[in-house]
Amino acid sequence: MHPMKIEDEIKQPFFKDSFQKAYINLVFTAGWLGQRQAAVFRDYGITLPQFNILRILRGQHPKPATVNLLIERMLDKTSNASRIVDKLEAKQLVTRTTCPSNRRAVDICITEAGLQLLQQMDDAAVPQATGLQNLTPDEAAQLSALLDKIRD
Amino acid sequence: MHPMKIEDEIKQPFFKDSFQKAYINLVFTAGWLGQRQAAVFRDYGITLPQFNILRILRGQHPKPATVNLLIERMLDKTSNASRIVDKLEAKQLVTRTTCPSNRRAVDICITEAGLQLLQQMDDAAVPQATGLQNLTPDEAAQLSALLDKIRD
DNA sequence: TTACATTAAATGTATGTACATATATTTGCC
DNA sequence: GGCAAATATATGTACATACATTTAATGTAA
Numbered sequence: 199m200h201p202m203k204i205e206d207e208i209k210q211p212f213f214k215d216s217f218q219k220a221y222i223n224l225v226f227t228a229g230w231l232g233q234r235q236a237a238v239f240r241d242y243g244i245t246l247p248q249f250n251i252l253r254i255l256r257g258q259h260p261k262p263a264t265v266n267l268l269i270e271r272m273l274d275k276t277s278n279a280s281r282i283v284d285k286l287e288a289k290q291l292v293t294r295t296t297c298p299s300n301r302r303a304v305d306i307c308i309t310e311a312g313l314q315l316l317q318q319m320d321d322a323a324v325p326q327a328t329g330l331q332n333l334t335p336d337e338a339a340q341l342s343a344l345l346d347k348i349r350d
Numbered sequence: 351m352h353p354m355k356i357e358d359e360i361k362q363p364f365f366k367d368s369f370q371k372a373y374i375n376l377v378f379t380a381g382w383l384g385q386r387q388a389a390v391f392r393d394y395g396i397t398l399p400q401f402n403i404l405r406i407l408r409g410q411h412p413k414p415a416t417v418n419l420l421i422e423r424m425l426d427k428t429s430n431a432s433r434i435v436d437k438l439e440a441k442q443l444v445t446r447t448t449c450p451s452n453r454r455a456v457d458i459c460i461t462e463a464g465l466q467l468l469q470q471m472d473d474a475a476v477p478q479a480t481g482l483q484n485l486t487p488d489e490a491a492q493l494s495a496l497l498d499k500i501r502d
Numbered sequence: 503t504t505a506c507a508t509t510a511a512a513t514g515t516a517t518g519t520a521c522a523t524a525t526a527t528t529t530g531c532c
Numbered sequence: 533g534g535c536a537a538a539t540a541t542a543t544g545t546a547c548a549t550a551c552a553t554t555t556a557a558t559g560t561a562a
Contacts, residue, residue, distance in 0.1 A: 203498055209423050216490040220497075221383065221480040226425050227497040228380030229549095231373065233428070236550080245517065265541060271361050273378050276385070277519055280542055285517080302527045302540040328373040332502050338368040341496045345372075345379040346355055350484050381519095388520080397547065417511060429549055432512055437547080454510040454557045 231329050242319055243289065247274075247282050249319075255292060255308035256316055262305035264297065291315060383481045394471055395441065399426070399434050401471075407444060407460035408468055414457035416449065443467060 204223045205211060213219035235246050244252070254271050255263055268279040283306055286292040291312035297303040308316075330338055356375045357363060365371035387398050396404070406423050407415055420431040435458055438444040443464035449455040460468075482490055 202501065204494065207501075208425055216487045216494065217480055217482045217485070220485070220490040220493045221482055222425065223494045223497045224376070225380055225384065227500055228377055229426050230501055232377065233550085247518065266539090273360055273374065274381050274519075276521080278542090282518080284542095297540095300528075300540080304541065328369055330369045330373050330500055332499050333369070333372070333496065335368045337496055337499070338372040341372045341493070342356065342368065342375045344485065344489055344493045344496070345375040347484050347489070348379055348482055349354065349359075349382055385520085399548065418509090426549075428551080430512090434548080436512095449510095452510080452558075456511065 234329050242315060244286075244291075244315070247272075247277065248286055248291075251279065251282055251286065252291060252308060252312055252316055255306060256313060259308055259313070262295075262297075262307045264303045264305065266303070268306070286312070386481050394467060396438075396443075396467070399424075399429060400438055400443075403431065403434055403438065404443060404460060404464055404468055407458060408465060411460055411465070414447075414449075414459045416455045416457065418455070420458070438464070 204219065204226060205213075207226060208222065210222075213222065232246065239246055239249055250272060251268055254268055258267070265279050265283065268283070269275060272279060283292060283294065287294055291309055293307050293309055295305050295307075297305045333341065356371065356378060357365075359378060360374065362374075365374065384398065391398055391401055402424060403420055406420055410419075417431050417435065420435070421427060424431060435444060435446065439446055443461055445459050445461055447457050447459075449457045485493065
């Protein structure tokens with residue numbers, strides 16, 4: 199199931215124009231990458247969004263983070279950080295305590311177990327498996343530039 | 351909330367390398383585009399996956415499609431076509447009848463109302479609103495080539 | 503023809519997304 | 533102080549994803 203042009207992947211012989219083709223390719227490839235990543239994370243008992251939140255928390259450690267800070271730094275701003283933290287708390291990878299200085303807010307901290315899990319994944323070079331290995335550094339930069347331009 | 355480099359979007363001042371940056375940019379941009387599309391579809395009472403299935407069914411019309419065929423042509427192969435068809439059936443945009451020649455399979459057809467909805471969206475140039483307007487045709491082709499290479 | 507594997511679709515369960523709303527706390531203004 | 537607006541988080545609901553399991557129909561081989 200290796201090299202495949204996008205036309206073959208979705209069995210659509212042609213596209214209206216290069217814009218439609220690029221769009222479909224973009225959505226498809228993002229899903230493709232996400233699924234590969236998810237498969238790796240599954241071995242560690244967490245999901246990609248959970249991993250991303252853990253990573254943010256490690257960046258703050260030993261300082262706590264609030265839900266607001268997590269949302270700010272997440273890739274998907276509209277997702278529900280609160281419920282992702284629920285799952286991490288259930289796995290005892292993070293702790294939740296109401297912030298003493300502002301009792302509306304919640305201080306979220308990564309636990310020792312959480313840090314160990316991330317370390318274990320680092321050691322296995324999991325985050326490096328982004329799946330863009332087929333590009334040269336130059337091509338990766340080109341890709342970033344094109345994507346930035348889309349959102350301008 | 352317009353031009354923003356990816357560093358600003360997720361408030362991460364720098365990336366490990368151009369691969370990590372391109373990866374994060376790719377996932378973020380795909381989500382960004384998806385959200386814009388979803389907002390447009392909402393006006394028509396359907397979601398993006400529902401729209402994609404309707405489009406496939408129109409391509410087959412007046413021949414029916416099976417669930418298997420839908421999965422083959424969908425962008426996300428692992429999603430659950432059966433349940434997306436449920437929603438379309440509830441809105442009477444498609445019909446489901448067991449295939450006479452193979453009673454395991456189900457013949458799915460787009461209804462007149464479904465065709466009219468798509469026509470209405472065509473007229474409003476909804477599918478054209480892919481959001482890649484900022485690229486030149488050349489850049490769109492470049493983007494497609496890079497994405498194909500990622501999956502090689 | 504019965505028995506077993508294969509195929510097509512549906513269903514179950516956990517997770518996440520998207521958006522609206524609710525609850526509690528704090529802040530600012532009179 | 534008291535009250536309205538703003539803020540921080542949580543909850544509700546609909547939809548979709550991801551993957552395992554189930555149900556029914558078909559194919560195949562002893």
